[in-house]
Amino acid sequence: MIGCFTVNSIYHFGLFLFYRKNYTALYFALINTVALVFNLLNLFHFEFEQKIGSLTFILNSLFFLYFVKSFFPEEFLETLNRIYTAFALFFFLAVLFYPNGLYENAYMYFNKAIMLLMLFSIVYILQALIRALIRRREDSLPILTGMTVLLVFSLSRYFFKESFVRIPNPLGALFF
Known part of the structure; x- marks a missing residue:
């Protein structure tokens, strides 16, 4: 997980350096960086x-x-x-x-x-x-579809963490 978040962060920061007017890459890089920090420091x-x-x-x-x-x-x-x-x-x-x-x-x-x-x-x-x-x-339909899938998998992880649902693993940790 740490490697995936690191590569994603570097890649999207690099994209932002080339396309400075497009903040999408910057925000996604920040999301991955925060997830990377969380995974590094949760020990x-x-x-x-x-x-x-x-x-x-x-x-x-x-x-x-x-x-x-x-x-x-x-x-x-x-x-x-x-x-x-x-x-x-x-x-x-x-x-x-x-x-x-x-x-x-x-x-x-x-x-x-x-x-x-x-x-x-x-x-x-x-x-x-x-x-x-x-x-x-x-592109509103594919983005809404992706967000809905991400929401379902995020809820799955939350329910797994709070022990509301018995599943072997939280679904979709690296799905998106």
């Missing part, structure tokens, strides 16, 4: 792992929103983007600077707030992609 103390998990989750939701927005910028409202960014940065800084000894006790509350933030992101992205499909934007 440490449990509390540190929880913090890193929360931080990467927040950053990836923000980068993913801007990644999808780079395909269909006219379908996203700038005001909602700024509000979402402000909330994401607030939670990022709150998790980052919350005292380590107390974070384990507050993890449940942080996690619920971050999940609500992520739920908003998912609904916001899906409604923008559906709007793009209705307006017959180029």
Whole structure:
């Protein structure tokens, strides 16, 4: 996994260097870099792992929103983007600077707030992609299909992690 995320990050940063006006490659490189950092640092103390998990989750939701927005910028409202960014940065800084000894006790509350933030992101992205499909934007159908598949596999991983469903492995770790 670490090798895949490393190669993907380098490749997409390289693409961005050649095509600086296209931010899609930059956002995807950032998504892969955050996933790489998470996979490298999740071998440490449990509390540190929880913090890193929360931080990467927040950053990836923000980068993913801007990644999808780079395909269909006219379908996203700038005001909602700024509000979402402000909330994401607030939670990022709150998790980052919350005292380590107390974070384990507050993890449940942080996690619920971050999940609500992520739920908003998912609904916001899906409604923008559906709007793009209705307006017959180029490539809206394959992107919406890919996002739906990614959402299903992400939910599969979440249900696996929370032990809601008994499956041998979380589906789709490297699917996208």
